Amino acid sequence: MERISLENDDLEGANNVYLFDTATATVLIDTGEQSREQDLRAALENHGVTFADVDEVFLTHWHPDHSGLAGLIQETSRATVRIHELDAPLVKGDAEAWTSFASMQESRLESWGVPAAKRQQLFAHRERAAVAEYPSLSSVTTFGDGETFTIGDQVLHVRHTPGHTSGSVCFALERNTTDATGRQEIITGDTLLPNYTPNVGGTDARLDQPLNRYLSSLRLLNTADYECGWPGHQTPIAQPSNRAREIIAHHEQRAGRVLSILGRIGPADVWTVCTELFGELDEFHILVGAGEAYAHLEHLQQQGDVKCVDGTYRVMDEVRAELDSDVDTWPLAIRD
Template identity: 30%
Template sequence: MDVVEVLPELHMFRFRIGQAYLWRDGDELTLIDAGGAHDGPAIIAAVRDLGFRPEQVRRIVLTHGHPDHTGAAAELAARCGAGISAHRLDAPVVRGEAEAAPPVLLDWERPLFEHALTVPPAPPAPVDRELADGDVLPFGGGARVVAAPGHTDGSIGIHLPGHGVLFTGDAVAGHEGRAILGVFNTDRARALESFHRLAALDCETACFGHGDPLTAGAGRLLRASADRHAVLEVEHGGTLPGA
């Protein structure tokens, strides 16, 4: 696992597939997403290497219910004493009470999806707080929950308006210094609407579930990319990768 400083108060944990983020408010930590089922020890070690104690992780916020984002949530919650938050529509998946809806794959996504199937299943994790659009979480000066369905029904973004930071989960991905629509969506039309909704937010830094963060002018870049995707969707029916 790689540890990358995004901002002085924000670090990215990059795994073999996907990534998570650690936000610091003084001596209190928040983990946004939780990696795969085998990533818990590496996350704990990284927290310690950054000079913190595991019990300083007060909350784990899950952007959606896929196993590369929820796999270590139960282990980390138990070891850190942290509460877990997830959108109410993905909370049953996180708890192991329901199966995640399968994606509707475009032809070019199929080889990528075969690789993603190597992610181990996520152990069921308790969800202490079920989130809804507009909820405000007590970190980052007031972290706003932004519903972003389409990748999954309960996908969310997390916006820190006071810091100009946006966590998109898998609704948006980073690719070669730009933003693209995330892959493996259950409803591509809703996913594109969510891309536009997230892109409309004021942010300087955008942190994705996959791909390098944008750390300057992220809002402008997201809006330009969302507009480009809308045009390509009309012209090519979403058949082009990336965009």
């Protein structure tokens, strides 16, 4: 397997594309965004591969920085493009699915209390960014959790890890040869990143209880004995279990901050909590910031620590008695 790094100036940094070039098939995991077409072509050529040689593309999730070039590759080589069944309608460009997605996103932004001017700014940014951003695929082949695929001497095991998107997956790698070393590796997409935490709650409006789902995905990775993680962005992760625990702790601290904010300012909507957490936000950050606040508030409500009435969240009385609003963290904010 070869890791190809493609520049990406937004958010998580450089995208990774993984190349498997075997005697029987040439396979990519993720493709990078459309603006990096020439970079991907040049990187593949360094390995003696062209777009026309690609037999299959596996996608970790639907976001365009991971799927953007899948349509062009498929058009060039007739490659089979595979993605989890929950993300397939969006990556294929199904009009009904996109209409429903946009409607749900806009409804949530309004219910979160995001001001009209901020919503208009976000939608204007979304329209500018959407030009030629998403793939145009003639066909998509779906897979589900637990399915396996053989590529040369490697077997890919699909691990459904929702949270960042509904259909986010990791691919656990296993050598199927007699000289296999037993080294456990996993391609993590955006589920596990080395330096950043992926957005939860904003970039896929279809998920209910997004943080709860994401924490379950992290615990799945934490309990596995993977020795190396190959992420969707930046450099490999030496101890994926340790990184999973770090991200769980990060969300625990953030949930504590949310409780502290509500204890200090009283009942509030999502946007008010968001601005307390992150300050003034613009363009795409409006969506991801509000989504993070929403994900934590919904998780705290599910645990019984806060209650929401008509879009306003307040700390439960029994929790308030334990909460010191002068501290920024509360260690029991997220419980197993």
